[in-house]
Amino acid sequence: MSPRLAILAVATLCALSACSSPTATAQAGAVLKIKDPGNAGPLAYAKKNGILEKRLAQVGAKVEWGGTYASFTATIDAVRSGSVNVLEGAISPALGYLANGRDIKIFSITDRVVDPAAPKTDGLVVPADSPVKDVKELVGKRIAVNKGGRGEYLLLLALERAGVRPDQVTRVYLNPDQAASAFATGKVDAWWAIVRAYPEAVAKGARVLVHSNDLPDQDLSIQAARVELLEKHPEAVRVYLDVLRELTAQAKTEPDAFQNVFLAQGPTALSGARLKEELDKSRYALPPRPATAADLTYVKDVAGVFHRYGVLPASVNPSDVIFDLRASS
Amino acid sequence: MTTLTSAEPVTGLEEPRFLGVRHRPAALSVAIRASVPLLLLAAWWYGSASGAIPSDVLAAPSQVVGALGELAATGQLADYLLASAHRAGLGVLLGGGAGLLLGVVAGLSALGEELVDPTMQMKRAVPFLALVPLFISWFGVEESFKVVLIAVAAAGPMYAYTYLGVRGVDRKLVEAARGFGLKGPRLALGVIIPTALPSILMALRVSLSVALTGLIAAEQIGATEGIGYLVTLAQQYYRSDYMVLCVVVYAVLGLVIDLAIRGAEKASMPWRR
Structure with a gap:
């Protein structure tokens, strides 16, 4: 008759120890929480080689790599709960979030590739x-x-x-x-x-x-972060952006190192024509740059289209959404 | 009323038909069991090989085997299965444990039923997937969220079947046990749970399959390994071979769970044949 009691006891123990999530770390330094970068791109390369860890340590900050999310919306849930505080995306999906909350801001913009030889992306x-x-x-x-x-x-x-x-x-x-x-x-x-x-x-x-x-496409790729991270630790976010810029530049010259970073086979691995296409994209990619007040035009334009056709019920106040890393001390 | 006329000779008497379960030879039984899945497999293989099924509608068996090979070679398959088993096991242990406890309480005492049952019935009506956004804001997106989601999903069926099983226990048996001085936990553990065991094992079976559903939902969010995560990856990277592989993995897991519970039934209830 005791085994069942034992099971219950084990269950309770698990509830108390293994499953309780680690709460915020007591350290004062910044922690960049980034979702899993997958198997390709500058962030995957950085994760594999510990580049962000090394560079962030110089400003007393750390990086935490999280999991994967099925969609941008799911990522947003993670941002809201604080499990992710730096994320990549585009202006358009971020607007829905920016319309309802003030806890993230755009700190970097990647300009559109205009070279006609670059592979089409959509x-x-x-x-x-x-x-x-x-x-x-x-x-x-x-x-x-x-x-x-x-x-x-x-x-x-x-x-x-x-x-x-x-x-x-x-x-x-x-x-x-x-x-x-x-x-x-x-x-x-x-x-x-x-x-x-x-x-x-x-x-x-x-x-x-x-x-x-x-088309007159104004929907650029962005990097956004939670406001408290940007305000308290702009230096850590700057290091993150610097690393991203350097690695994007490096990927232009040696794109092979930035594909199939962790695994050469499996669902995330590319081969053949798809691999070649991604290599080409890396060759033409532009590095992300710090966002400035001038970038409000892009946000306003995209928000305007959404607002005009009733996609977003509330209009976004664009001045709330850009964070100028260079202006902050 | 009929009267027996003993003068007539007794002829044409038939032995009544055997009403119990007839046991086939084991080999034949296994062959019949396997026939339908094998037939489906053959149809799939033939359909893909003959080109009747385009590979973007359903990947061919050879592609799926290839995907399985890749996954096994990189060691991900074992990692994913372990991660998912850990989450599902912990979730079913917690949720199933709670469901079992509540089911026994509700089944045993009128007060318990009045206190527990309405809430549990309401809880059962809420699809656990509807709780995902709430749970994310309460538990974040890490392990605890995943385990709690599976636990909540598994608690419902465990409660319902346990409650029914405990209600179905012969009152006379309980009276007799009480006559021997058994009460409280000893009565529950010594008499009621063993008698309700068929229902409880059924509950475990249902809870485990619900846990598999829960895994898909939980591992879509913030995971880096697990079979639910593999489903997400397959979708995100448009790999229909891996999508079918996931279906096959789930089917095999279903089979394994079924066999395990059958084994547990045999071992824990030797009086049932």
Whole structure:
């Protein structure tokens, strides 16, 4: 009869010890909490080689590598709970968060690559056999986009330019991974594929109607951080940005070191044409730069498009969202 | 009323049909059990090989085996299984333990039922996935969040089946045990739980499968290993071979859980055949 009691005792012990989360560290230095960088890119390279750890130690700061999140929205939950305090993204998805909270600010912007030889990073795709040849012909069609994110922003821009009212098409809100299967099986007529989804869609024969390069795209990649980290430890965030800039520059000359960083095989490993494409992207990538007050234009423009078409109920006050690292002591 | 006429000779008497479970030879039973899954496997293999199933709809078995090979070669498969087993085990231990305790309390005493049952029924109606955002703000996104989510998911079925099982215990048996002076924890552990054991093991079976669902939800958030994390990775990197591999891993885990519980049933209830 005692085994069951023993199990309960063990369970209680676990509740008290193993499962209780470590609370905030008592040290005064900054701790940069970054989500898992995956298997490619400057941050993955930095994690593997301990570069951030080394450089941050010089200003008395540390780095904590966290887990992966299925979407930007999930990452935002982690930011809200304080498990992540520095994150990469784009202006568009961050706006939804900035509209509801004041706890993150944008401290860095990555300018758009304008070199026409650089690989395209996104596009409005239709199936190869689709009769649609132009954005105008999308009237009455179902188009997959990620809600309140880059896909929706670019679709609104493209429709605006083509003179199509957004209510003349059906926007189907799907995350990129869900949209990929809906698009492959013909459940949506078109899809604004972004980031990893775009080369996958093109590789499977999708036809591109328009790229973001063809539009007045103001939705730039950003780095954002929680406000208390920026205000108390701007020096640590500066080191982070410096490291990122150096590694982006290094990746231009030796891109191979920045792909398949941890694993050469498995779901995250790339090979063949996809690997070549990512190597090309690294060669053309521009380093992130500190954000300045002038960058408010970008935020205002993207927020304006979202506000005009009712994507964001509240308008964002752009002056709350930029943090100038150089202005802070 | 009928009367027996003994003058007639007794002819054409039939032995009544055997009503119990007929035991087939073990080999035949295993073959029949395996036939449907094997048939599905063969259809999958043939469909992929003949081109009837395009590989972006369903990856071919060879691709899935390749993915399994890669994952095993890098040592991730073992790491992922261990990480998930740790989370699920801890979650089921905590949640299942609480569910068991509450189920016994509610099943044994009227007061307990009145105090516990309404809340547990309400809790059961709340899909645990709806609690994810709340739990993130309470527990963060680290291990404790994941374990708590699985524990909450596992507590529901454990409570419900235990409660039913305890309610179903023969009152006469309880009276008899009381007559021998058993009461309190000794009554619960010595008489009631062993008698309700079939229900409790059923509860364990359901709790473990719910824990697998919980793993997918929990490991989408802030994880770097685990089989739920593998599902997320497969989606994020558009690897249909790994998506199918995840399905296969889950199917195998389901099988393993079933076998384990069957083993536990045999070992813990020798009086049941």
